[in-house]
Amino acid sequence: MKRTAVGILVLFAALAFVWAGAANAADFPKKRITYNICFNPGGESDITARIQEQALKKNLGVDVSIQYKIGGGGALCWSELVGSPPDGYTIAGHNLPHTILQPMEMGDAGYKTLDLKQVYMFESTPNVLMVRKDSPFNTLKDFVEYAKKNPPGVVTVGGSGSSSANDLGTAMLSKAAGIKLSYVPFGGTGSAVPALLGGHVTALMSYSPMVIQYRDKFKFLAIASEKRMDVIPDVPTFKELGYDIVEGAYRGVAAPPGTPDALVKILADAFDKTMKDPEVKKKMDQNGFKTEFMGPEESLALVKKKTAEYEAIMKELGRMKK
Amino acid sequence: MSFSFDHLIQGFATALSLQNILWALIGCFIGTLVGVLPGIGPASGIAILLPLTTVLPPTSAIIMMAAIYYGAMYGGSTTAIVVNIPGEASSVPTAIDGYEMAKQGKAGPALAICAISSFVAGTLGLIGLTFFAPLLADVAVVFGPPEYFALMFMALTLIISLSGRALLKGVISMALGLLTAMIGQDPLTGAARLTFGFPKLLAGVDFISVIVGLFAISEVMVNVESRITAISQKIGSWMPSWADIKQCIGPMLRSTGVGFFLGLLPGVTPSVTTFVAYDLEKRVSKTPERFGHGAIEGVAAPEGANNATSTAGFVPLFSFGIPTAPSMAVLLGGLMMYGLQPGPMLFKTNPEFVWAVIASMYIGNVMLIVLNLPLVGMWARICVIPFYILGPLIVFFSVLGTYSIRFLAYDVWVMTLFGVIGYFMRKFAYPIAPMVLATVIAQMMEMSLGQSMLMSQGSIFILFTRPISGAFMALAIASIIRGIWLQMRTHAPEVALEEVD
Numbered sequence: 036m037k038r039t040a041v042g043i044l045v046l047f048a049a050l051a052f053v054w055a056g057a058a059n060a061a062d063f064p065k066k067r068i069t070y071n072i073c074f075n076p077g078g079e080s081d082i083t084a085r086i087q088e089q090a091l092k093k094n095l096g097v098d099v100s101i102q103y104k105i106g107g108g109g110a111l112c113w114s115e116l117v118g119s120p121p122d123g124y125t126i127a128g129h130n131l132p133h134t135i136l137q138p139m140e141m142g143d144a145g146y147k148t149l150d151l152k153q154v155y156m157f158e159s160t161p162n163v164l165m166v167r168k169d170s171p172f173n174t175l176k177d178f179v180e181y182a183k184k185n186p187p188g189v190v191t192v193g194g195s196g197s198s199s200a201n202d203l204g205t206a207m208l209s210k211a212a213g214i215k216l217s218y219v220p221f222g223g224t225g226s227a228v229p230a231l232l233g234g235h236v237t238a239l240m241s242y243s244p245m246v247i248q249y250r251d252k253f254k255f256l257a258i259a260s261e262k263r264m265d266v267i268p269d270v271p272t273f274k275e276l277g278y279d280i281v282e283g284a285y286r287g288v289a290a291p292p293g294t295p296d297a298l299v300k301i302l303a304d305a306f307d308k309t310m311k312d313p314e315v316k317k318k319m320d321q322n323g324f325k326t327e328f329m330g331p332e333e334s335l336a337l338v339k340k341k342t343a344e345y346e347a348i349m350k351e352l353g354r355m356k357k
Numbered sequence: 358m359s360f361s362f363d364h365l366i367q368g369f370a371t372a373l374s375l376q377n378i379l380w381a382l383i384g385c386f387i388g389t390l391v392g393v394l395p396g397i398g399p400a401s402g403i404a405i406l407l408p409l410t411t412v413l414p415p416t417s418a419i420i421m422m423a424a425i426y427y428g429a430m431y432g433g434s435t436t437a438i439v440v441n442i443p444g445e446a447s448s449v450p451t452a453i454d455g456y457e458m459a460k461q462g463k464a465g466p467a468l469a470i471c472a473i474s475s476f477v478a479g480t481l482g483l484i485g486l487t488f489f490a491p492l493l494a495d496v497a498v499v500f501g502p503p504e505y506f507a508l509m510f511m512a513l514t515l516i517i518s519l520s521g522r523a524l525l526k527g528v529i530s531m532a533l534g535l536l537t538a539m540i541g542q543d544p545l546t547g548a549a550r551l552t553f554g555f556p557k558l559l560a561g562v563d564f565i566s567v568i569v570g571l572f573a574i575s576e577v578m579v580n581v582e583s584r585i586t587a588i589s590q591k592i593g594s595w596m597p598s599w600a601d602i603k604q605c606i607g608p609m610l611r612s613t614g615v616g617f618f619l620g621l622l623p624g625v626t627p628s629v630t631t632f633v634a635y636d637l638e639k640r641v642s643k644t645p646e647r648f649g650h651g652a653i654e655g656v657a658a659p660e661g662a663n664n665a666t667s668t669a670g671f672v673p674l675f676s677f678g679i680p681t682a683p684s685m686a687v688l689l690g691g692l693m694m695y696g697l698q699p700g701p702m703l704f705k706t707n708p709e710f711v712w713a714v715i716a717s718m719y720i721g722n723v724m725l726i727v728l729n730l731p732l733v734g735m736w737a738r739i740c741v742i743p744f745y746i747l748g749p750l751i752v753f754f755s756v757l758g759t760y761s762i763r764f765l766a767y768d769v770w771v772m773t774l775f776g777v778i779g780y781f782m783r784k785f786a787y788p789i790a791p792m793v794l795a796t797v798i799a800q801m802m803e804m805s806l807g808q809s810m811l812m813s814q815g816s817i818f819i820l821f822t823r824p825i826s827g828a829f830m831a832l833a834i835a836s837i838i839r840g841i842w843l844q845m846r847t848h849a850p851e852v853a854l855e856e857v858d
Contacts, residue, residue, distance in 0.1 A: 106800065107542040111561070114542070143549050145542060188814040197546045219502075219811045220545055222804065229623055229673075235501030235812065 063123055063298050067098040070288070071127035073112030075105055077225030078195060079160055079242050079324070080128045080286060086319060087157075090312040094305040105222050107144075108196030109133050113289075114145025121291040123298035126154060131285040135342050136198040140354055144198075148342060152294050153334035155306040156287035158324045160242035161260035162204035162280075163270065164192075165253040167231060170238075175256045175276050178238065179212045187215030193227045193236035196220055200284040201227075201240045203345075204259055206352050208240075211278045242284060244323035246270060259283055266323055285327065285341075287334055296331075303330050369716040377420050378724075380413065381717065384421040385724045388428020392444050393436050420717035427721045430627075430663060431475060431729060438467045438656070439739045440751055442573040446564060446628035446797045447663050450635040452572060453790060454648060454655030461651050464737035466597035470605060470653055471660045472729045473597075478613040478661035479722040482668030485617055487715060490672050497621040497673060502808035503820050505624065507829035509802035512629055513795065514833045515636040517840035524844045526787045534795025537562055544800050545807040564796045566759045566772040571789050573755045574776025577748050579783055587744050596733075597653065605657040608638045616662030620669030627666040628797045632790075634662035668718070675711060 070091075074080045084101050092099050104112035104127075112127055113134060119125040129151055137144040164175065172178040182190045194201025197220045205218040221227035224241055231239045232252065239245075239253075246255050246267045255270045259282045263272055273280040288306060290299055309315055310326055319326045329337060413421065433444020438455030451471070458467040485493070500508075513531065517524060540551040541561025552558040597605075612634035619630045638658040639648045648655050739747070759772045782789055813819035821827045 106544050106561075107546065107548075111542045141546065141548055145549060191812050217811055217814065219808050221808070222544070226623060229498050230501055233498035233501050 063301055064095055064097045066124065067100050068095060068123070069125050070099050070101050071104050071112055071116065071125065072101060073104060073109035073128060073130075074195060075221075075223030075225035076103060077228075078223035079244055079284070080130070080223070081225065082244065082322060083158060083286060083319075083324065084128060086315055086322070087306075087309050090309040090315050091305060094308045095302075108137065108199055108202075108220060110137050110141070110144045110146070113137075113151060116289065116291055117146045117150045119291045121152075121293040121295070123290065123294055123302065126288045126290050126302065129287060129289040130199065131156075131287075131338065131341055132203055132282075132345055133196060133199045133284070134289075135338065135345050136203060136349065139345065139349055140198045148338065150292045151289035152292055152299060153331050153338060154288045154290050154299055155303045155310075155331070156285055156327050156329035156334040156337060157306060157310050158287075158319065158326055159283055159285045160244060160324055161258050161264070161283035162200055162240055163243055163246055163258045164204075164208070164238060164240055164256045165231070165245065165249070166238045166256065167234065168252055168254055170254065172238075172256065173254065175271075175273075175278075178256055179214060182212070182214035182216060188217040190214070190238070191217045191219050191236040192238050192240050193219045193221055193230045194240045195222075195224045195227055195242075200242075200282055203348070204280065204282045205240045206354070207280050207282060207348070208273075208278065210352060211280060242323075243267065243325075247321070247323040264323070264325070266320060285337070287327075287329070299331055367712060369719075373716075373720070377417050377717065378720065380417050380421040381424040381720050381724050382728065384424025385428040385721065385728050388425035388430075389432040389435070389729065390428075391425070392429035392432020416713050416717075419714050420720070423714065423718050424721045424724060426667070427475075427479070427664075427718075427725050430667060431472065431725055434471045434475075434660060434663070435468060435736050438471065439464055439736055440573070440747070441576045442751065442755065443568055446568060446793065447626070447631045447659070447666075449568065449572075449628070449790065449793050450631045450659035451656055451663075453635070454650070454652050457649070457651035458653065458656065459737075459740050462740075463651065464740050465733050466601055466653065467656050468733040468736055469597050469730060470601070470657050472726050472733070473602070474605065474609050474612070474657040474660040475664040476722050476726040477609045478616060478664040479668055479725075480719065481610075481613045482617050482665040483715065483718055483722070486668055486671055486675075490675055493621050493669075493672050497623065499825065500622050501823075502805040502812060503823050503826040504829070505622070506802060506805035506809055507820055507826035507833070508619075508622075508625070509629075509798045509805065511829045511833040511836070512633060512798055513802075514836040514840070515632055515794065517836060523786065523788065524840060527791045530782070530787050530789065531791040531795040534792035535799050537567060537792075538564070538796045538799030539803075544804040562771055563768055564793075566768040567775045567796055568793055569755045569759050570772040570775030571779035571782075571793065573751055574772060575779025575783055577751055578776065578780045580744060581748060585744055587741050587747070601653050605654055607641075608634075608654040608657040609661045611637060611641070612658040612661030613665045616665030617669045620666030621672050623673050624801055625666070626797075627663045630662040630666045631659035632794050634658040664722075671718075 070084060072080050072084055081101075081103075088099060088101065104115055106112070107114075109130060113129060116125065116127040116129075134146075134151055135148050138146065138148050164178070166172050166178070172181065178190075192205045194205060196202065199220075202218055202220065205216050208214075209216045218240075219230070219236055221230060224245060227236075227239055227241060228245065228249065230236050238256075243258065243260075243264060245253075246258075255267070257273045257276055257278075258264065258267070258270045259273050259280045261272070261274070261281055263270065288302070290302065307328060307330065310319075310328055316326060429444075430447075433448040434451045434455070435444075437443040437448040437452035438459055441452050441456040441459075443449045443452045455464075455467045455471075458464060517527070536551075538561075540558055542549055615634050615637060616627070616630045619625050619633065620627070635648075635655060635658050638654050639645045642648070642652075642654060644652075755772065756769055759768050760766065779789060782792075809819055810817075819826075820830050
C-alpha cells in the first residue's frame with residue numbers, strides 16, 4: 036500500500052510538471068523563444084540566425100533557442116510550425132519561394148502558404164550558378180553548350196531543398212536555355228556544398244553568400260539578380276548574359292496561424308531593431324546577404340504578389356499539382 | 358590549416374589559465390547533469406547554457422561550451438548503464454551490455470570503462486584532428502550520396518549480428534523501425550506518408566521518444582511485472598580490474614579508428630558509429646556469445662566510437678566551415694558571436710583562437726575523467742535503490758525528458774505507445790536494437806538513395822560502379838549471405854549461443 040502511494044505521488048508530480056504555465060500577451064515574452072531553422076546547419080538560414088542571435092536576445096529580453104527541424108526541403112519544419120501553439124514562443128525561419136511553391140507543387144505539403152503568419156522578412160539572396168575551380172566551364176555559355184551536347188540528365192545541378200529557389204532557378208535555366216538539367220535536392224546548402232566539392236554533381240545552383248565563402252574553391256558562372264551585387268562585382272548576371280532570370284530566396288520568420296497580432300508586432304519590432312543593428316548589418320553585407328526590412332503587412336503583401344507570379348511560372352513549367 | 362607547435366603551445370597556455378580550467382570544470386559538470394536527462398542531448402544542453410557563456414570572454418566561453426558538450430555525451434551513457442535509459446541514440450549500444458553489467462552489480466566498472474574509453478578515444482581523436490585535419494577533410498568529400506547510401510545499408514546489415522539467433526525477428530524489428538521512421542514527410546520532396554490525414558503525424562515520430570519508450574518504459578513495465586526489488590542486489594568494486602582494462606585496449610583502439618574515420622563524413626553521427634563499433638568488436642572477439650550479457654568490451658567500444666566521432670566532427674567544421682551536426686552548429690554560433698567568419702577562412706583569419714579551442718578540448722577530456730571517475734561510485738549506487746522508488750522516478754524523468762524535446766505532449770504519448778510495444782517485444786523475445794538502428798538511419802539512407810537515383814537517372818548500378826560505394830555494397834551483401842547461411846546451419850555453435858538482449 037505504501038509503495039503504491041509513493042508511486043502515485045511521484046507520477047502526479049510528473050503530470051504536474053507537464054501542466055506548464057500558459058502565455059500572456061501583456062508580459063510577452065517572459066520565457067525562452069524557440070527559433071526553428073528548417074535547413075541544415077551551415078546554410079544561409081542558419082548563418083543568418085547566428086548573426087541575429089545576440090541582438091535578437093537583447094531586443095526581445097529573453098533567451099532565443101535555435102533548433103533544427105530538417106526534412107522535405109523545409110516542409111517538415113513549416114508543417115510543424117502550423118501545428119504549434121500560437122502563443123508567440125515558437126517561430127520558424129521561412130523562405131520564399133519555398134513556402135509558396137511547395138503547397139502548389141505537392142498538393143499536401145502539410146501546410147498552406149497563408150497559414151504561416153508573417154512576422155518579418157529580413158533578407159534576400161539571389162541564386163548563383165557555380166562549378167568547381169577545376170571544372171572545364173569558365174562561362175555560362177560553356178556550361179549551356181556542354182548541356183546541349185549531352186543527353187538529358189547527364190548534367191546534374193545540386194541545390195538546397197525541393198520546390199525551392201534553387202530548384203525553380205534550375206528549372207528556369209533549363210527552360211530558358213533549352214537544356215535538360217537534372218536537379219538533385221539536398222537538405223540545405225550546408226550539405227549541397229560538400230557534394231560539389233567532391234565532384235558528385237556537375238554544378239550547384241546556390242545562393243550569393245556561398246560566393247564569399249568559397250571564393251577560392253569555386254567559379255561563379257552567373258547570378259540571378261537585377262544587377263551585379265556590390266560585394267561580388269565580378270559575377271555577371273543571367274540578364275546580361277541573355278537569360279531573363281531574376282530569382283532567389285527571401286528569408287524571414289513566421290509564426291503559427293492564430294498568433295495574436297499584438298504578439299506578432301512585438302516579435303516584428305524586435306527583428307526590425309535587430310536588422311538595423313550596425314553589427315548585424317555589417318555581418319550581413321560582409322557575408323553576401325541583401326538585408327530587407329519588411330514588417331508583417333509588407334511581408335504578407337510580398338507573399339501574395341509572389342504567389343500570383345509563381346502560379347504563372349509554374350503553369351508554364353508544367354509543375355502545378357493537378 | 359597548417360600545424361605549428363607555436364600555435365598549439367600558445368593555445369595550451371590560454372586554455373590552462375586558472376580561470377579557464379574552472380570554466381571547463383563547471384562546463385563538464387553541468388554538461389553531465391544535462392546529459393543524464395533522457396531527451397536532452399548535447400545540442401540542447403549547449404543551447405540552454407549558451408546565455409551563461411555570454412558573460413565570459415570569448416575563449417573561455419568556447420572552452421566552457423566544449424566542456425558542456427563532452428559532459429553531456431558522458432551523462433547520456435551514465436543513465437544507459439545504470440537504469441537502461443539511453444540519453445540519446447548514441448548511448449543505445451552502451452545500454453545493451455552496460456545495463457547487463459549493472460544488473461550483475463558491475464555498474465561501477467562499466468561506468469569507469471566508459472570514462473576511460475572516452476578519454477582514450479578523445480585524446481587520440483584530437484591528435485588526429487591536430488595533425489591531419491586538412492588531409493582528412495579532403496578524404497571526406499569523396500563521399501557522395503551513393504557512398505552514404507552504401508554505408509548506411511552496410512550498417513543495416515549489422516542487424517544480422519545484433520539479432521543473434523533470431524534473425525527473422527531481428528529483420529522484423531528492423532522493418533518496424535524503418536516503417537516508424539517513414540511516418541511523416543519524405544525527406545526529399547516533403548510528400549506526406551503514413552499520416553492517415555492527422556496533421557500531428559506530419560512531424561513524424563521523434564526517435565528520442567521511441568528510444569526512451571522502448572528502453573526505459575518497457576523495462577519498468579517488465580520489472581514491475583516480475584516484482585524485482587531493485588536493479589541489482591549488490592555492488593561490486595567500483596573500478597574495473599586490470600584484466601578488464603587490458604581486455605578493452607583492443608576495443609578502445611579499434612572503436613577510435615572506426616569512430617574517427619566515419620565521423621569525418623558530414624552527417625554520420627555518433628548514433629551510427631557506436632553501432633558499427635559494437636558490431637566490429639563482436640565479430641572480432643573470440644567469445645562473441647558474451648556480448649549482450651555484460652561483456653565489458655561492449656561498453657568500451659561504443660563509448661570510444663562516440664567520442665572519436667564527436668571529435669572528428671570538428672574536421673569539416675574547421676576545414677570547410679561546415680558544421681556536420683546540430684551540436685556543431687551551436688558551437689559555430691558561439692564562434693560567430695565573437696565576430697568570427699564561418700567558413701574555410703577561419704584558420705587563416707583567427708588561428709590563435711582555433712588552437713585555443715583545440716587545446717581546451719584536450720583539457721575537457723582530462724577534466725571528464727578526473728571529474729567522473731570518483732563519481733562512478735555515486736552513480737553506481739543508483740542501481741540498488743529499491744525499485745518502488747526508482748521505477749516511478751525513471752518514469753518521471755522519461756516523461757520530463759521526452760516532453761522537453763519539443764514541448765509537445767504528443768511526444769510523451771508516442772513514448773508511452775512505444776513503451777507498450779517494447780514490453781511486448783521483450784515478452785516475445787524480439788530484439789530491440791535493430792529497431793533503433795533502423796529508425797536512426799532511415800532518413801539519411803532514404804535521402805541518399807533518392808539523390809543517387811537522380812544522379813544516375815534512375816539506375817541502381819551507380820551504387821556498384823563507384824569504387825567506394827561498390828566496396829560497401831559488396832561487404833553488405835556478403836554479410837547478408839553469411840548471416841542467412843549461418844541461420845540455415847542451426848547447429849552452428851556461434852548462432853546457437855548468441856542470445857537476444
